[in-house]
Amino acid sequence: xxxxxxxxxxxxxxxxxxxxxxxxxxxxxxxxxxxxxxxxxxxxxxxxxxxxxxxxxxxxxxxxxxxxxxxxxxxxxxxxxxxxxxxxxxxxxxxxxxxxxxxxxxxxxxxxxxxxxxxxxxxxxxxxxxxxxxxxxxxxxxxxxxxxxxxxxxxxxxxxxxxxxxxxxxxxxxxxxxxxxxxxxxxxxxxxxxxxxxxxxxxxxxxxxxxxxxxxxxxxxxxxxxxxxxxxxxxxxxxxxxxxxxxxxxxxxxxxxxxxxxxxxxxxxxxxxxxxxxxxxxxxxxxxxxxxxxxxxxxxxxxxxxxxxxxxxxxxxxxxxxxxxxxxxxxxxxxxxxxxxxxxxxxxxxxxxxxxxxxxxxxxxxxxxxxxxxxxxxxx
Amino acid sequence: xxxxxxxxxxxxxxxxxxxxxxxxxxxxxxxxxxxxxxxxxxxxxxxxxxxxxxxxxxxxxxxxxxxxxxxxxxxxxxxxxxxxxxxxxxxxxxxxxxxxxxxxxxxxxxxxxxxxxxxxxxxxxxxxxxxxxxxxxxxxxxxxxxxxxxxxxxxxxxxxxxxxxxxxxxxxxxxxxxxxxxxxxxxxxxxxxxxxxxxxxxxxxxxxxx
Numbered sequence: 001x002x003x004x005x006x007x008x009x010x011x012x013x014x015x016x017x018x019x020x021x022x023x024x025x026x027x028x029x030x031x032x033x034x035x036x037x038x039x040x041x042x043x044x045x046x047x048x049x050x051x052x053x054x055x056x057x058x059x060x061x062x063x064x065x066x067x068x069x070x071x072x073x074x075x076x077x078x079x080x081x082x083x084x085x086x087x088x089x090x091x092x093x094x095x096x097x098x099x100x101x102x103x104x105x106x107x108x109x110x111x112x113x114x115x116x117x118x119x120x121x122x123x124x125x126x127x128x129x130x131x132x133x134x135x136x137x138x139x140x141x142x143x144x145x146x147x148x149x150x151x152x153x154x155x156x157x158x159x160x161x162x163x164x165x166x167x168x169x170x171x172x173x174x175x176x177x178x179x180x181x182x183x184x185x186x187x188x189x190x191x192x193x194x195x196x197x198x199x200x201x202x203x204x205x206x207x208x209x210x211x212x213x214x215x216x217x218x219x220x221x222x223x224x225x226x227x228x229x230x231x232x233x234x235x236x237x238x239x240x241x242x243x244x245x246x247x248x249x250x251x252x253x254x255x256x257x258x259x260x261x262x263x264x265x266x267x268x269x270x271x272x273x274x275x276x277x278x279x280x281x282x283x284x285x286x287x288x289x290x291x292x293x294x295x296x297x298x299x300x301x302x303x304x305x306x307x308x309x310x311x312x313x314x315x316x317x318x319x320x321x322x323x324x325x326x327x328x329x330x331x332x333x334x335x336x337x338x339x340x341x342x343x344x345x346x347x348x349x350x351x352x353x354x355x356x357x358x359x360x361x362x363x364x365x366x367x368x369x370x371x372x373x374x375x376x377x378x379x380x
Numbered sequence: 381x382x383x384x385x386x387x388x389x390x391x392x393x394x395x396x397x398x399x400x401x402x403x404x405x406x407x408x409x410x411x412x413x414x415x416x417x418x419x420x421x422x423x424x425x426x427x428x429x430x431x432x433x434x435x436x437x438x439x440x441x442x443x444x445x446x447x448x449x450x451x452x453x454x455x456x457x458x459x460x461x462x463x464x465x466x467x468x469x470x471x472x473x474x475x476x477x478x479x480x481x482x483x484x485x486x487x488x489x490x491x492x493x494x495x496x497x498x499x500x501x502x503x504x505x506x507x508x509x510x511x512x513x514x515x516x517x518x519x520x521x522x523x524x525x526x527x528x529x530x531x532x533x534x535x536x537x538x539x540x541x542x543x544x545x546x547x548x549x550x551x552x553x554x555x556x557x558x559x560x561x562x563x564x565x566x567x568x569x570x571x572x573x574x575x576x577x578x579x580x581x582x583x584x585x586x587x588x589x590x
Contacts, residue, residue, distance in 0.1 A: 091478060102529055104478050188481055189444060192437045196392055240436045274557065275574075298557065298574065321560040324528040357528035357558075 002380035008068040009168055012349065016267055016313050017289055020346035024339050025068040026372030027170055027315070027351050028365060029294075032073050033102035034356035035060055038365065043102045043358070044094025050076045050154035058161045060365070067369045068349075069170035074158035077103040079151040081137055082144045084128045085175065088184055089136045102358040110136050111185035113194065116201035120208045124181065125216070132185070171269060173221040174230035178209035179250050183235045195245060202249065210253040214260050221266050228292075229261055232271040238278035239298070251282055262290035269315075273354055275299050280307040289313070296320075297353030305342045314342060317353040318368055323360040328367035335371035385414065385449075389421025390428070392438060394445045397421075401449045411456035418449045422492040429577055436485075439576065443488035450491075465496035467587035468518040472500040472509050473556075474537060476529035482556050482576065483524035489580045493589070506537035513546050519587050522579065523567075525556040531563065538567045551586045555579050 005022040006014065014021040035056035036046035045052050057073045080086040089106040091097050097104070111132070119127050133139070139147065162169060176184070182205060183191040194202050217229050235241075236250040258268045267289070273296045283293065284307070291312050295301050297319035304314055318334060335350060342348045350372040356365060385404075388397040405414055425442040428434040469490055471483050480502050487497045500512060513521060521541070523534050534554065541547045547568075554569045555576070564572025571582045584590040 101476055102527075104527070106478065107481075189440050192440050193394070193444065196437070196441055197394070238435060242435045242437070245435075245437065297560075319560055320528050320558050321531075321563045324531055325563060325566050354558075359528050359531065 001374065002377045004377065012069050012170070015347060015349050016292060018310060018313060018347040023376040024343045024372050025349045026369050027067060027069050027071070027349055028368060029071050029352050029355040030057055030060060030073060030365075031071065031355045032056070032075070033358040034360050035073065036102070037358040037360060038356075038362050042093070042099045043097075044092075044099035047076050047078075047093050047095075047103050050074055050079060050150060051157055054154055054158045054161060057158075058165075060362075061165070061167075063362075064366050064369050065373075066165065066167060067373070069168050070162065072155075072158060072169045072172055072174075074154035075151055078137075078139070079147045079154075082133070082139055082147045083151065084125065084133070086184075087128055087132060087136060087181065105184070107184060107187050109187040109190050111182065113190075113198065113201070116182075116194075116205040120201070120204035123212045124178070124205075124209045125212060136185075169226060171226055171228035171230045172224035173217055173226075173228070174232070175213065175217070177231050177233040177236070177250075178206050178213060178253060179236050180233045181209070182206070188235065192240075195241075195249060199248070206249065206253055210256060214257055218261065218264060218266070221261070222264070227264075227266045228269050229266055230269040230271060231257070232273075234271075234273040236279075237272065237274055237276040239274040239276070243278065246279060246282075255285065258286050258290050262287050267292060269294060271354075272296070272299065277303060280304050283308060284311055286312065292349070294351065295353065297322075301338070302341055305348075309345070310347070313347045313349065315349040315351045317351070319353045320355070320357040320360075323352060323364045323368075324357045326361075326364060328361075328363045331364045331367040332371045335368050336375055339372070339375055383417040383420065385417040386421035386424055389418065389442055389445050390424045392441045392445070394441070394448065397445050398448045398452060401452050405453055405456050410460075411453050412460060415450075415453055415457065418446055418453075419492055419494075422446050422489075426489070426492075426577055426580075436576070439489070440485060443485060443492075446492060447488060463494070466494050466589045467520065467583065468496045468498070468516060469520045469522055469583060470498045470500065470509065470512050470516070470518045471522045471524070472504040472537075473502040473524045473526075474504050474506065474509070474530045475533035476503070476531075477525055477527050478502045479526035479556075480524070482526070483522070486522060486524070486555065486576050486579055489576055490583060493580060493584060495583065495587075504533075506533055506540050509537045510540045510544055510546065513541065513550070514544070518550065520551045520553060520583050522583075523552070523554040523556075523569075525554070525559055525563075528558055531566070535567045538569070542568075551583075553579055553582060 011021040011025045015025050032046045032053040036043050038060045039056045041056050054074050077090050091104050091106050093101050221229050269292045271294045275298045277299050288311050295316040297317040301317045487499050490497050552569045553571045555573050561572050573579050
């Protein structure tokens with residue numbers, strides 16, 4: 001078997017630059033909930049102790065023998081709410097759910113139509129801090145401060161564990177796309193009605209949120225020292241909306257975000273759930289190498305490769321269902337197909353479609369990682 | 381030829397549609413005829429979705445209009461005898477998952493086609509679903525899942541349906557973002573789909589109304 005000739009970081013950045021690395025980089029999206037499932041730690045414990053999250057994540061990482069860059073996971077759900085990453089109500093295991101059911105977002109119509117103007121005027125962060133957080137959360141200013149402190153302690157612990165293993169986080173800066181934030185906080189049907197019947201306030205809010213997001217992330221990404229910004233969007237694609245809505249409410253803001261970050265050398269990693277097949281040609285308008293599309297298996301990644309070959313890196317896309325109910329040999333076979341067909345000329349990172357599910361089988365994750373780490377080297 | 385109500389629904393004009401339904405029902409027009417006009421609008425929307433001109437967002441908005449129209453017509457409909465439903469469906473998101481957006485869209489579309497829909501909600505225990513099936517003997521059971529943590533409880537429900545001898549004359553449909561054909565096989569479903577309109581078309585066929 002041939003030997004690896006690159007470090008993990010070199011391998012990942014080679015793929016991002018659309019080159020052919022020594023082997024495909026492997027980066028499963030291992031979040032706290034699957035880390036709990038894979039280590040037998042109750043979901044209630046993972047949702048109440050972010051240092052337990054770090055221990056569980058690295059337990060999985062070590063037992064599998066590691067992979068290339070690692071997803072940052074050092075938080076509990078309420079801390080994501082406090083930080084505004086998930087500005088929503090939540091159902092927490094051990095509190096609102098039984099101890100073994102993973103935390104879930106509870107989408108309700110919490111943002112009101114008149115709030116669009118407030119956001120346009122104040123910016124979402126100020127609106128969130130002064131008003132919105134207290135609508136969706138049972139935190140108090142004191143408990144919020146405590147959670148943020150715990151979040152920082154967990155983050156430092158996570159980085160320390162990375163350093164011990166000489167592995168790097170894939171990114172540290174991340175956030176939801178403004179369109180996704182508004183859809184989640186208004187809830188999907190009211191927001192869709194806003195888009196169709198009262199579009200101007202929505203646009204004013206999106207304008208302000210995009211400007212603020214760019215300014216904030218430019219600073220933060222540079223502070224982290226990792227030139228990747230991860231942006232999640234699950235609702236703007238053609239699975240839900242027509243190209244006309246996409247072109248008016250999502251694409252211009254997105255193009256501005258990517259191009260501004262790229263001018264500073266920052267790559268935008270899009271986490272795109274649902275089927276984006278009809279939207280893929282738009283991404284060819286972005287500068288070459290400026291973004292990565294992380295697909296969840298509902299978009300045909302093989303067709304996506306044909307559209308974006310030599311232009312943008314792709315990441316994915318072993319489905320949650322396969323990780324949950326499939327067999328290791330099925331996972332290995334699909335991983336090989338991805339490597340052969342999507343990764344043959346580089347510009348590909350082997351990963352899970354969306355995240356590793358909370359009920360994933362350990363042997364399935366191992367099969368994916370080991371296939372990624374060995375398949376091409378044994379062929380060489 | 382399309383009625384004005386149907387045209388307004390296709391144009392996604394919620395306020396105008398509901399106002400027209402309100403005025404015409406208050407004026408004593410046959411509520412069943414008005415309901416039929418609303419249904420025709422929804423069928424036209426469905427056809428545009430099928431042709432790729434409309435997207436899920438248009439289905440959602442028209443579904444909300446239909447629900448609003450139904451709420452206006454309900455008191456009038458109670459005074460007249462409507463036709464029997466074309467079939468009975470039980471819908472549920474099973475234990476481990478609290479998401480219901482896709483299920484709710486399917487429920488609305490099924491009601492448009494005059495199915496009687498029993499929506500058990502989210503985080504449903506397998507035994508609860510089976511009890512409902514025993515109680516009302518539906519033609520179809522529809523499961524929804526957005527996350528894999530509902531997989532085992534959904535499978536358990538389909539196992540119980542077999543164990544209790546309830547599966548033979550029952551169609552089982554499953555949908556939702558995380559489901560795949562393999563998951564459909566895993567639970568022994570008759571249909572797995574990510575597309576609400578495909579699911580509704582299957583239900584129509586299952587009750588001989590296609």
